[in-house]
Amino acid sequence: MYRLRTTAALALARTAGTLSRRLGLGGGTSLPGQVARILDPTILTNFCTALPEGVALIAGTNGKTTTSRMVATILEQAGKPLLHNRAGANLLPGLTTVAIADADWRGRPHAHQALFETDEAALPQAIAETRPRLVVLLNLFRDQLDRYGEIDTIASHWRTALQTLPPTSTVVFNADDPALASIVQGLSAQIIAFGLADVRQATGAALHIADSQFCHVCGHRYHYQHVFYAHIGHYACPQCGQHRPEPDIALTVLEPRGLDGSDLQITHPGGTVQFRLPLPGLYNAQNALAATAATLALGITPATISSALQNFQAAFGRIERITAGPNGPPLLIALIKNPVGASETVRMFTTATDQPLHLLIAINDRFADGTDVSWLWDADFEPLAQRVAHVTVSGTRAADMALRLDYAGVAGEVITVIDDLPAALDAALSRLPPGETLAVLPTYTAMLDLRSEISRRGWAKPFWEA
The missing domain is CATH 3.90.190.20 (Mur ligase, C-terminal domain)
Incomplete structure (x- = not known):
């Protein structure tokens, strides 16, 4: 019955995707997954469980499409057969659609591992269904209050989901975001912190839209030694001592080269990585830092990372x-x-x-x-x-x-x-x-x-x- 249900779900979902594209209704990036999940609610979990090298999830308010594209570029250069929601459909139907496209008639994968960028609100369910080997957390900012609510709500849901991860999983997080530093405390999973160390970039921009301004332990206002933008920076609570974790992987040098990109130097426990990133802005340098931390956690060599990122092509838009x-x-x-x-x-x-x-x-x-x-x-x-x-x-x-x-x-x-x-x-x-x-x-x-x-x-x- 299981295989019959899965086979029927695959057939109908693929037909729906083909019709969507032929009728000009879209790229079929979500509809097949919606159809499949109705017929076989466990199809994504069963697929991901069968992946030899597991699943990596990337989540955050900003930068997840670019960061996941960077990670995919690095893994592809390393010769890793990869499944990736490249079109950016990052809700559960979109993730399921990508799985369907790779599955054989029994719902089993051809790829060795999957990389999914994941919508903030969808991350808890994505963790439950994909049982990821790696989770990368980029940032949490106020975004679409009519859909998501305040960031404290999202952070609470993330923490509850992350607490279900086993010690064999790894969480890579942005140490410069106090909301993320708070929710990873006490997890069973391994944690790796990345952060900005070139304080020349700490211009204190957009302070008026900082969301995580108060200590998540005692409620006192954080004191910032350096602010890069909004609430991203080097912070400490003067009352209880809660402070920014020391990054395991740090962006130590960022030299802007106009709209052509930036020269980056990233330190990690094994040494340094240097390359020119062909995307401008501090934001994209942070994305490259996150991608470097993620792929180092997956065992990719620094030489492969630098080579891939210096030839990186931006995601659409x-x-x-x-x-x-x-x-x-x-x-x-x-x-x-x-x-x-x-x-x-x-x-x-x-x-x-x-x-x-x-x-x-x-x-x-x-x-x-x-x-x-x-x-x-x-x-x-x-x-x-x-x-x-x-x-x-x-x-x-x-x-x-x-x-x-x-x-x-x-x-x-x-x-x-x-x-x-x-x-x-x-x-x-x-x-x-x-x-x-x-x-x-x-x-x-x-x-x-x-x-x-x-x-x-x-x-x-x-x-x-x-």
């Missing part, structure tokens, strides 16, 4: 470079979806170049974006004042974004509002001087809309093929 047609101008697409992520993206662009910026910002308020766009007022758009040559604003909440830019000090005469995204893209490109780059900052569904449009024009592949 995450500092992704696309040319607008043959001999067309370049687009640099950077997803924004919450106050911290948007603030760091703005900081990246305004510090990486002294040239006036040409921007297209597309803000939607659909369910996957979060229907509450009040986060725009928490994000730090003020650095754009006096730095914008022209900005085209689009999406379902274009007017809100235009108003936010006005309050941020961006001159009204350089702001154009065009609700329709394809028309906005054309208008922004028409204003772009020769030799300049159009920086595109979309929310999640706006990014998908943009991807659909540029793939229709033949500039890039659909997102599920990227």
Whole structure:
């Protein structure tokens, strides 16, 4: 009965995925998993249990798609047969869809191991169903309060799930995030901390949107010796002594190279890793640090890690470079979806170049974006004042974004509002001087809309093929 149920689930799920793609309803990145889970609720657990090298999960508010793509790149270069939800479908149906695509007719895997980026709210159930060998925790920030609630709620659910991990599992976590440092205390699983050590990058940015400001032991406000952004930094509680754990793996040197990337030096118990990361910004350096810590925990050599990361290609919409047609101008697409992520993206662009910026910002308020766009007022758009040559604003909440830019000090005469995204893209490109780059900052569904449009024009592949 078990095999019959699994075989039927696989057949119907694969048919659903094929129909979804042929009818133009999407990439079939979640629907097959939804169908399979109805017919066989244990299909993902049974699949993951059969993987010879187990499962790695990557979770966090920001950076999980890029970090998981980095880890996948490293493992592939190491010659590890890998299963990965590369298209970014990170809820349980998406993870199940990826498993289905790799399974034989009995539901058993061809790959040796699986790497899943996982939605914050889905992580506890993902841990329960996949029984991971490795869990990587990047950060916890306020994001889509209408879906997730406050970060303390998410942190509590994460801790409960992590407590179920056995001593044979490993949790790799960001020591610079006090919420994560708190929830890993006392786990049976092995823990590995990573963190930032180049305090030249501690500019104290976006302090007004710090979420984890109070000690998780006694409730007293943390004292920060260094703040990199928001609540990410070197902290200690002056009342009870709770403090940032010493990182096992640390980013000791970060030398920015404009929009071309950064030179990084990472120390680990066995020595150092040095490479040029072809993605700009502190955020991406942190992602590379997390990927290094994760793959060292999986036994990958430092030489393989540095070689893979210095040739890394960005995930779709995450500092992704696309040319607008043959001999067309370049687009640099950077997803924004919450106050911290948007603030760091703005900081990246305004510090990486002294040239006036040409921007297209597309803000939607659909369910996957979060229907509450009040986060725009928490994000730090003020650095754009006096730095914008022209900005085209689009999406379902274009007017809100235009108003936010006005309050941020961006001159009204350089702001154009065009609700329709394809028309906005054309208008922004028409204003772009020769030799300049159009920086595109979309929310999640706006990014998908943009991807659909540029793939229709033949500039890039659909997102599920990227």
